[in-house]
Amino acid sequence: MSRISVRGFAVASATAVTTVGAVVGVATGDPQHSNDLETTASGTDTLLADIPAGEQARVQSASLTQQADALSHAADTDAKRSVEEAARIQAAKDAKDKKSAAEAKEKADAEAKAKKEREEKEQVASRSASRDASSFTPKSSYTVAELKSIARQIVPASQFQCFSNIVDAESTWNYLAVNDSSGAYGLVQALPGSKMSSVAADWRTNPATQIQWGLNYMNETYKSPCGAWTFHQANDWY
Structure with a gap:
């Protein structure tokens, strides 16, 4: 090199x-x-x-x-x-972020489940506390306070105020009320009044029968008295 x-x-x-x-x-x-x-x-x-x-x-x-x-x-x-x-x-x-999202979903699901269970318990309690119309002894006359007392024993507590609002608007708690124009009858102004015979034949004079029929109608048509009241507020009838 x-x-x-x-x-x-x-x-x-x-x-x-x-x-x-x-x-x-x-x-x-x-x-x-x-x-x-x-x-x-x-x-x-x-x-x-x-x-x-x-x-x-x-x-x-x-x-x-x-x-x-x-x-x-x-x-x-x-x-x-x-x-x-x-x-x-x-x-x-x-x-x-994934962990936080999973925890938030788990919490929301738990809260929704707890709410549903609570509502179901309340409904069961309301049904068990309610009385059937046939368990009331008819009287010759009733005060408004007595009519509301009967209604409270038939209508679930969570739905009573809505039911009461409808009765106030329809008949002002007069179980003998008759609409001069249409012929609608009773506390809940059934049209025709004879519809209430599906509960009992004494529908003309027994407010318990009228209340029971009204509750049945509201549940079947609007799912609940509160559903019926929401519709009533928007349409002035139900």
Whole structure:
């Protein structure tokens, strides 16, 4: 191997070491490393002084290429690390959001289930507390307070106010009320009044029979007295 070849190889090798070390030294902030690099670079300059100008240009070109490759590799490594970190953060966020959504759904489902069970219990309690029209002994006359008391014992508590609103609007709690125009009869103004015979034959004089028929009609036609009252408010009839 010639003197030029040996020195060229030495210069290229030293320059490569200097270049890679520079990247590492700058990145780590290691002063000692930087000093070592300067010494190595100084030695390289001495070697270059002994090499012909043409060979120096070739060696320096190779050194710059190695330096560029080292910097590019470092940049690629940093970019890859940044992408991986961003992906990790996003994955953690997605997992947290998914968990929160699942917990919110579970809570909503539990609340809906509890509400349904509560309503069913209330309905059962209302039905068990209600009396049938046939359990009331007919009287010759009734006060409004007595009529409302009978209605409270037949109509579920949760539906009583709606039922009462309809009776107030239709007959003002007069169980003998007759509509002069249509012939509608009784507390709930059944049309015709004879419809109420499906509950009992005493529909003309027994308010309990009228109340029971009215409740049945509201449940069958509007699902509940409150459903009937909503319709009544919008149409002034039911």
